[in-house]
Amino acid sequence: MFSEKNIPKLIILTPIATVILIAFFTIYFFVKNQYDYFEEESILVEKEYIIKQKELLKKEVDYIVNYIEHHVKRNKTLNNEELKKEILKYTETIRYGKHGYIWIHDTNYYLRAHPFRQESLGSYDIDLKDAMGTLITKQFIDESIKNPNGKFIEYYWQKPAELHFSKKLGFFRLYEKYNWVIGTGLYMDDIQKSIFENKKLLEKRINRYIRLVVIISFLVVLFIGFISFLMSKKITAVFKTYQDNVKKKELLLEDLNKNLELKVQKAIKEEKKKDRAMFHQSRLARMGVMLSMIAHQWRQPLSEVSGILMEMETANKFKKLDDKMIKESIKDSNQLISFMSNTIDDFRNFFKPDKEKVEFHVEDACNEAVTLVSASIKNFGITLKKDIKVSPIIRGYKREFAQVMLNLMSNAKDALVQRDIKEPYIKLCVDYKDDKVIITVEDNAGGIKEAYIPNIFDPYFTTKESLKGTGLGLYMSKMIIEKNMGGELSFENTKQGALFTVVLKV
Incomplete structure (x- = not known):
């Protein structure tokens, strides 16, 4: 079969057969993957x-x-009943989305x-x-009284102008001042239309790709x-010249x-050139790691700056922005920007062996980290417990140590927020034992899975979303x-x- 006479035929038929098989399996797996993707995407969309x-x-x-609180505070001309009527009329005019509206009951079950x-x-x-026969007004009001900050409830109701x-x-x-229960809702079947439209578009795209x-x-x-045909003509000449x-x-x-x-x-000589090229690539890789670390360190301060700007925007919207708030916001922002600038210096010197150590109080470095993360912690209702029993002087890198404390408290905050912990707290403790200072950062977020513990200090290992x-x-x-x-x-x-524990020599 593999004689010299059959080689030209093999040259023609083998690539053609191979391409046909590749095309068949490509189409098959492409269609299958598209439909699998559609199923996953439908669940995600919902x-x-x-x-x-x-x-x-x-x-x-x-x-x-x-809106109610704003008008209650600013009202100077209407009596209480007139103000209530004006607010109730306004809420009846609100519309959003396709079928969105607002209604109000009082806690005595009156509409x-x-x-x-x-x-x-x-x-x-x-x-x-x-x-379904559920007494929905009673359910709405009773659940709102139990959960005054808000409660989601599912029930069955008619769309406007539909049977x-x-x-x-x-x-x-619950709005406790007037004993009002304010409610609104959306119809769950609206999503089916969106999913159906996406499915049609996906089917068209799949057919077009096929x-x-x-x-x-x-x-x-x-x-x-x-x-292959052209090559088969030349193959004989190639054999002759072989x-x-x-x-x-x-x-x-x-x-x-x-x-x-x-x-x-x-x-x-060529190998030495390659070695130099590889050394250069290694330096570039280290620079990439350093840039990744800077990005990681900047994420928290940038979030804090964003929070300050959002707070100023909200205050301006409700006409509460004054000079004092502007000055405080500028001060806080400058502090965060200064920290980010210092972070660049720290990382620039991170890989250098000749960095100078300084003497500093542990409490001062911890307070710097607390200052940077305190606004974010307060925003999520997290309690920060500080237990500074002693504040010894240690010799080392103050800003880098402050960044470590910031990392540990930020990770604790992220875990508490992600898991929606009730009564969340972060505890920062500084103690002294056997000529060593012991700093601990503890939270009540439930801890880390046992399977992850051996890898938590590995580079690029994370349990957070990408x-x-x-x-x-x-x-x-x-x-x-x-x-x-x-230290350790x-x-x-x-x-x-x-519980993260840092041990350093005094």
């Missing part, structure tokens, strides 16, 4: 849609509450405001039921067949043997404490959460 709609509902209700139940305003609404009932997700919040792949595969087969080429190569081999020493020397963590924070912290400052950084799980 989850993201629900989350966004919940945020929208909460935002709308919070807006009404802020106070509703854009589509005007005939029932002022009536005792406790007997109102949804399509059939649809599943609805509502958000309810046609494109088939056409390209067919053209490739023709092209390779044509090339022996001549072998003889020429033998002569070249003899010449190479004679000049082997010169070629070895040349190869050694857009929220680089896996360099703990690695960098361990390098600073153990390599640069001759360790971790253990407690009953409440995670």
Whole structure:
């Protein structure tokens, strides 16, 4: 079969058969992957849609509450009942999305405001039921009293101007001053339309890709067949010249043997050039690591600056922005920017062996880190417990040590926020024992999974989402404490959460 006569045929048929098989399997796996992707994307779209709609509902209700509080504070002309009527009329005019509106009950189960139940305003609404027979007014009010900051509830209700009932997700919040329960909701079946439209678009895209792949595969087969045909004509001539080429190569081999020493020397020179190139690439890689660490260190201060700007924007929106707040915001922002500038200096010197150590108080460095993270901690309702029993002087790198404390407290904050811990706290403790200062950072976020513990100090290892963590924070912290400052950084799980311990010589 593999004789010299059959080689031209093999040259023609083998590439064609190979391309056909590749095209077949490519189309098959492409279609399969597209449909698998569609199933995963449908689930993701539904989850993201629900989350966004919940945020929208909460935002709308919070807006009404802020509106009420704003008018209550600024009211000087209307009496209490007139003000209530004005607010109730305003809420009935609010519309958002396709079917979004606001309604209000009081805690005595009376309907106070509703854009589509005007005939029932002022009536005792406790007997109102949804399509499943649930006393929804009673449920709304009772749950809101138990959860005054807001509660999501599912029930079945009619869309405006429609007869059939649809599943609805509502958000309810208690306004205690007037004993009002403010509610709004969205219809869950709206997402089905979005998913159906996405499915149609995906099917069209898949069909278009399939046609494109088939056409390209067919053209490739023709092209390779044509090339193979041309090559088969030349293959005979190639065989004829094969022996001549072998003889020429033998002569070249003899010449190479004679000049082997010169070629070895040349190869050694080339190898040295490659070594220098690899050394240069290694330096570039280290620079990349340093830049990644800087990005990781800047994420927290940038978030703090963003928070300050958002706070100023909100204060300006409600006409509460004054000179004092502007000065404080500028002061805080300058402090954060100064920290970011210092971070560049720290990382620029990180890999240099001749950095100068200074003497500093442990409490001062800890306070610098607390200052940077305190605004973010307060924003998420996290309690910071400080237990500074002593404040010895240590010799080392103050800003790098402060960055370590910032990393540990930031990681604790992220874990508490991600897991939505009730009554969250972070405890910072400084103690002294056996000529060593012991600094601990502890939280009540539930700790780290046992399977992850051996890897938490490895570079690029992270349990956070890809857009929220680089896996360099703990690695960098361990390098600073153990390599640069001759200390020890360790971790253990407690009953409440995670405990990081830094031990340094006084």
